[in-house]
Amino acid sequence: IAGITQAPTSQILAAGRRMTLRCTQDMRHNAMYWYRQDLGLGLRLIHYSNTAGTTGKGEVPDGYSVSRANTDDFPLTLASAVPSQTSVYFCASSEGQGAETQYFGPGTRLLVL
């Protein structure tokens, strides 16, 4: 069982380009999340999905979009990347919403130039 996988592991992206970060889980968890982690700051929630077919905005959603067509996949898209989106992006999942343990993917390190 892989748990959660993310792709790519790392990426250098020119500003203005479109980029999709992929996230797949095989635990049949209902809820999924996208976070960004920047030095000196806590994890900040970008978007979340409580169940397939639904999504919601987190603390820092601007410039990002998500979709949840099925239980396993939760891609994050940067429509037109900007340097301030340089960060480490973590995808996570939990069995349900609420006070549930979250399981994290290995992260994607993104550098926008």
Added chain:
Amino acid sequence: GQNIDQPTEMTATEGAIVQINCTYQTSGFNGLFWYQQHAGEAPTFLSYNVLDGLEEKGRFSSFLSRSKGYSYLLLKELQMKDSASYLCTVTDSNYQLIWGAGTKLIIKP
């Protein structure tokens, strides 16, 4: 606003005991988690407290006082592999997780 405070960095000696504190101010409370994150890796679950008191799990224990908005993570018999960041996070009344910035723990021989 909602806020979680924990020390930025702590240093301890191998074999010793260290206590990492976390104070929180959130709109409601539905549980507090501690996660461990090694450098360059993803966070992993350590403990969960929803009622006041101490939860013990091997070398790690976590304490919660809801009236004081306070928790601590206690690590005993420190090992070099315990060098990591420790993240405190609280679930608020809307079941959203509020994350602290983390405490970087440095273990010295």
